[in-house]
Every structure is written in structure tokens, then in C-alpha cells.
Amino acid sequence: MKLLFAFISVVMLAIIPSIGIGYAGMQYVFGVVVPYVAVAVFVAGFAYRVLNWAKSPVPFRIPTTCGQEKSLPWIRQNKLDNPSGTPGVVGRMALEILFFRSLFRNTRTELRKGPMLAYGSSGWLWLAAITFHWSFLVILVRHFRLFSQPVPPFVNVLEGLDGFLQIGVPTLYITDILLLAALLYLFIRRVAIPQVRYVSLVSDYFTLFLIFGIGLTGVLMRYFYRVNVVGVKELAMGLIALRPVVPSGIGGLFFVHLFLISSLFAYFPFSKLMHMGGVFLSPTRNLANNNRMKRHINPWNYPVHVHTYAEYEDEFRDKMKAAGIPVEKE
Template sequence: MGAITAFIAVIILILIPLAGAGAVNLHFLFGVIIPYLAFATFIIGIIYRVVKWGRSPVPFRIPTTAGQQNSLPWIKQNKLDNPSTTLGVIGRMGLEVLVFRSLFRNTSSELYNGSAFAHRWEKWLWIGSLAFHWSFLIVLLRHFRFFATPAPSFLHMIEAFDGFLQIGTPGLFVSGIVLLGAASYLLFRRFYIPQVRYISLTSDFFPLFLIIGIALSGILMRYFIKTDIVSAKELIMGLLTFNPIIPKGIGVIFYIHIFLVSSLFVYFPFSKLVHMAGVFLSPTRNLANNSRMKRHINPWNYPVKVHTYEEYEDDFRAKMKAAGIPVEKE
């Protein structure tokens, strides 16, 4: 049910610019106003989320520990899986963000032949996620040739690698195809694996359908339904320099592409996708486990009236002595 709702939602998101920019010619609305509003929502939304996380008190060290902690000198510490220094935290966070290290260790639990229970190393989700996130990043970086004149020099290198297959004109970029393939695989596993299907919600399907829609519209625009790329760049540069214009020759496929991207931008800060920023603010990941070396005092500690042992002994010394209980002060 969740999948159908999400699918219909994305179809509606495609129909809106198709009607609005394709049939009714509301080009300024779809080419300028909506992208501006979407981008502003994205920035403000992310700032709001980050500030809110940043203000949450973290009174204790609660890092996820996945290896031997730093303790006695002859016990070997696992510096990455149980970091006790900032450098260790940076190492662990870096590997987590760049290669999804914790996902790499993912295991699945299954019953074999109806009775044998076993854990199995599950690598396909890790491979699919890596392919998805890295291709997304590369596609996004490649888009900088629309956002900067002249195109930044690092782009030439990326484009040379990404276009190494040298198929057709315009040259095929592998990352666009990998993005589409990986997002489709991530969607497929939500349908195919019963346990994953059971826990999948509309909010899991929607971003996948949306990103597939973005990749498909981009691929259609580049290779099949051509739009005037020079005009597209003029429009984008107009947006960036706050001199918005709608040049001639921009096809409806471009409006569909940026409307879907705008939808993603609006959705991003308020959905699970915000893990992109959240991973850095997660106390289970960004704290060093140095609880044995440093005493962390709960900042909310308020003065409490205590009854010390010395006072206790003063109160009961005579009775303690009479009962033969040793005392500290005679």
C-alpha cells in the first residue's frame, strides 16, 4: 500500500509541471519561483534541524562501541571501533561516511530448512548503497558545469572518468546509469525480501521513486528528449545571479526534472533523508569513549543534601562500638 501511495505521489509530481509548464506555460513559476522556494526551504530546514540537534543536551558519553575499549596497557584497544580520542572518532566517522563501514558488517538472520537458524554476512545492501550514494554525488558534482562559468577544473577529470565508455553523442556518463540502477535495486529489495517489505513505509518508497524519477528525467533529457542545454544553462545562471530569465527553447522535460529536484529539496530536511547531516551530529558516532580516563559530570546535577559516612559514624559511633563494628574515628 505504501508503495502505491508513494508511486502515485511521484506521478502527480510529474503531472504538475507537465500541465503547468507544458500546457499552461507557467514557465516563470516552474523555472524560477518554485526552484527558489524549494532551495530556501532546503537551507532553512537543514539549519533548523542542525540547530535543534546541536542544542540537545548530551550529558553522557554514549558512543556505539563495537570493539575493545581503551583500558589496561596489555589489553589491545580497537582504536576504530571503540575510539577514545578525537582522531579515532574522525577516523571512524570518515570511514562510516565514505564507505558505510557499519553497513559493511551487516548480517541477516534466517531459518534454513525450517529449523537451522543462522546469521549470514549480507553484502548486497552495502554494495547497492555505496553505488547509489557515490553515483548520486558524482552526478551532482557533474552538474556544476551548469552552475559555474567556466566549469571548475576538477569537473574535467570527473567527466573523463565518468565518460570512459565513450559511447554515443552526447557521451554516456556511467554514474547517471549507476544511479538509476542502484536506486532501482534498493526499491526492488523492498518488494522482494518479505521481511524488508513488511517494515517498509510510504516514507521509504517515496524518496526512491522520486530519485528514480529525477534520474530518469535527467537521462531522458540528456540522451533522448533533447532540450536546449545552452538555454538551460542561461536559466540556471540567471537563478544563481538573481537575474532570473526564461530563455526560449527550454523543453518541458527540463521543468519536470527541476520540479522533481525541487520536491526532493523541500522533502529532504523533514524526512529520513536528513541523515546526510544527522550522521555528523549523532552522539553515538561523534563522541570518543573516554569515560575511563575522564569523569563526565552531568551538567544538570543540582546540589543534593547528602549524609556522609563521617556524619553517619558521628551519629552512631557509640552504638557501632557497642556492637563491635569497626569505626574510623575513635
């Protein structure tokens, strides 16, 4: 049901521009207005979410410690898994962000005959996740060829590596295949494993379908139902120069692609896709474990009204004496 709802939503998103372009001639709306709004929502919403997070105090150091803490000089510290200073934290964060280290540690628990409890490494999720994320990044950077004139050399290098196999014309990009394959795996995993299906929400399926739709329309446009790339680039260059033009005869499939991307951009700040910014702000990763070296004062500490014993005695000395209670100061 959730799956169906997400699927229909994405299909609707694909149909909207088709109708708008095909019957209403709204090229300018879908080619110019929607992308501008989407990018504005994306940047502003992203900043809003991050600033909101930054308002939450982190009173204690709460890094997850996965190795030996800094201790006596003859005990070897695990600097990456239990960092005590900035370099260690930077290394730990880099491994987390670039290689998803904590996901790599994913384990699976099985009850085997005996009965015997068995633990094993479970790397498939990590493999699909890292394949998907890196492919998506490479594809995003490759698109810079449509947004720059002249095209910077690093984009050419990336295109060369990605199209290394030289299959067909236009050359098959390896990341196109990898992205769709990884997404397919992530989807099948969600449906096939009962526990994962149980915890899956509409937003999980929606994101998968949306990105799959973007990838699919892109692949279709490149390899099967071609569109006029020069027209597409003229549109893109007009957008970034703030002098938008919509060249005629681009092809409807492009507008579906563009609208799905705009949807992704606009949806991003409101979704769990914000893990893109959130990963940098995870207190269990980005804090150094220096609780015993530095004093960390709770940032929301307020002045506490205390009534010391000395003050108490001053207040009640006469009565204490009268009752025969010993006092410290006569």
C-alpha cells in the same frame, strides 16, 4: 497501498509542472520561484533540524564499542572500533560517512536444517547503498558545469572519468546507469523481502520514486528527448547571479526534472533524508570511549538538596538523646 500512494504522489509532482508549462505558461514560476523557495527551505530547514538536535544533551558517552577498549599498555587497542581520542573518532566517522562501515557489517540470520542457526555476511544492501550515494554525489558535482563559467577543472576531470567508456553521443555516463540500477535494486529489495516490505512506509517509497524520477528525467533529457542545454545553462546562471531569466524553448521535460529536484530539496528537511546531517551527530559513532579516563558531568544536572547526617543529627539531637539513641557529636 503505501507503494501506490507514493507512486501517485510522484506522478502528480511530475504532472504539475507539465500542466503549468503546457497550459498556463508558468515558466517563470517553475523556473525561478519554485527553485528559489526550495533551496531556501532546504538550507533553513536543514539548519533548524541540526540546531534542534544540538539542543539535546548527551549525558553519557554511548559509543558502540566494536573492538578492544584502551586498557593496559600491553593490550592492543582497536583504535577505529573503540576510539579513545579525537583522531580515532575522526577515522571512525570518516569510514562511516564515506564507506558506510556499519552497514557493511550487515549480517543475515538463517535457520537451516538440523535445526542449525547460521549467520552470514549480507553485503548487497551495502553495495547498492554505496553505489547509489556515490553516483548521486558524482552526478551532483557534474551538474556544477551548468552553474559555473568558466567550469572548474575538477568537474572536467570527473566528466572525463564518468564518460570514460565513450559510448554514443552525448557520451554515456557510468553513474547514470549505476544510480538507476542501484535504486531499482533498493526498490525491489523493499518489495520482495516480506519483512522489509512490512516495515516500509510511504516516505520510504516516496523518496525512492522521487529520486528515480529525477534520474529518469535526467537520463531522458540527455540521451533521448533532448533539450536545449545552452538555454538550461542560461537559466541556471541567471538564478545564481540573482538576475533570473527564463530563455524560451527549453523543453517541458526540463521543467519536470527541475520541479522534482525542487520537491526533493524542499522535502529534505522534513524527511528521513536528514540522515545526511544526522550521520555526523550519531552519538554512538562520534563519541570517544573515554568513560574511564575523563569524568563526564551530566549537562542537565541541577543542584540536589541533600540533608546530610550531620545536619540531621543537629536537627534532632535533643530528641535522639531523650530517646537514648547514640549520637556522634555530643
